[in-house]
Amino acid sequence: MKLLLIGFGTVGQGLAELLLEKKEALAKQYNFKYTVVGINDMLKGSIYDAKGIDLAKALKTVKSDKKLTGGPEKALEMIKKAKADVMLEATYTDIKTGEPATSHIKEALKKGMHVITTNKGPLALNYKTLSNIARKNKAKFLYEGTVMSGSPLINLIRETLAGSEIKEIKGILNGTTNYILTRMEEGLSYEEALKKAQELGYAEAVPDADVLGWDALAKVTILANSVFGAELKPFDNPCEGITKITADDIKKAKANGKRFKLIGHIWKEGKKVKASVSPQQVELTHPLAGVMGATNALTIATDTVKEVTIVGPGAGRRETGYSMLNDLLHLNACKK
């Protein structure tokens, strides 16, 4: 399988590390053999060789802050030129425009190239368009890493819950806010907890995307559109973050056997698919209540096994890199 890596930041590098580390095991266990033909990154440079590049060397170059050379500077040009079976898209996420990732994905799919992405922007904004282009060009479009990173979620619903009707999904889709709420329950104020989260690298200097619920909103929209077949745009849905929750609210909730969580929710009202993000008081006896720290969790209600909850990491270099590897193995299995 010939691979083209567009975006070579944390996630792209995480994937590259796993591909190198597991090369023999993957060939032996899954008959999965790969060649990376190109890497393009806005900041880290570009390299291309139709016969395959030296991935270990490219990784080393980037880690020592040198630039990759020998490939087209512009990602789109690279995608047009490259002879690859799969494009792995891991450029930065912009959930307002979905760009530049959406253009990259369109270009690749139109060539009949399979696409694997961890990028929430294109999924939240253009799911239907992109999956239609994929279908028309007989290309696969996979995106396990967009929700709960490498914790199985999209493929869990598609494969291991196959044949079930998904009735409702709700859960904790943002680790940063869950970490802040956990620390607030331990006695910190919102400001103190946010500062801790920033020190640990969970929250950014401008923490809006997390604390105002936008990151969870993007994921909720992805699930609404891809699992429930809706055509929602992120900011069409009600969205409230955690900025108004006080230590006192948390104490009161706990006294009532409940715990505040920022809950992303997708459900049906008749034939209509609804989605929202809001702080909710979860019963302490529900599996979601026990999910503490920067962990994510989703409860999936079905017509077969009732409620299934999956708890796992929602971010991380190796974890998100793994989501792409898992999608690659999925493609490889389909090929046979």
Add this chain to the structure above:
Amino acid sequence: MKLLLIGFGTVGQGLAELLLEKKEALAKQYNFKYTVVGINDMLKGSIYDAKGIDLAKALKTVKSDKKLTGGPEKALEMIKKAKADVMLEATYTDIKTGEPATSHIKEALKKGMHVITTNKGPLALNYKTLSNIARKNKAKFLYEGTVMSGSPLINLIRETLAGSEIKEIKGILNGTTNYILTRMEEGLSYEEALKKAQELGYAEAVPDADVLGWDALAKVTILANSVFGAELKPFDNPCEGITKITADDIKKAKANGKRFKLIGHIWKEGKKVKASVSPQQVELTHPLAGVMGATNALTIATDTVKEVTIVGPGAGRRETGYSMLNDLLHLNACKK
């Protein structure tokens, strides 16, 4: 796909109901089309027709306490005779002998028939033998329902965690004991909680298999052998149930921020695979601590996404029937 149902109790009937209910959806969504050619049950009779039987009618017959007729009385004879692609084995579980299910499965696999089972006995006792026979005869041997019933677990590890090395699995594999421990925390004595569980049909009149840990032990052995490639027999492993735990123990644990759970555990010591069942004090901050009532849950530690926990039902007519449907869809996908 021609199906042969051996065992037509709760689980077999649960599957039949789902097959009927979802017939059109399965054909449309997964291109899965089936004919049931025979049903054999020790108590409920036997019916066979190479052209296909009327499944709805058979279900109705059994529900009105009448016997199925027109098929060989003995299951083995039916398996030998039947022209089917898949045998669905759901006879009663005997985790000491693994019979009669083991003989049924051997017979079917030797004919090159795929086998799907929910029966813990053959898996816990004869996993290696059976999977070797399957491989030799190019038949698939699937058993999602043996652990956590229809909650995705075996297929979750095989598919959605593909490419990951599984380091350790631990969790709550028996709903009855988890229900009893939950009620004891609410103030009931062990005897009172057991009585409640018996009234609700969770525990049997002779509750040994649950409360002494044997049911969890069978599941732990299945995971050790099928996921870790061990060759353990159930009663080779340390096993302690919940009968010695007092309300006082539970109170003390809680005061220390912990909660008693009956934990099944599989891990590696060097190259050796170890397994055990024992009551353990789980930190309240761990996802397993929050799993209350008759629910099951497993935490899977991997080299890629660290810890992933799956929480869901571990029993039930529809749930366990669904595990077989999920395996059928898996087979169907492999066919293509």
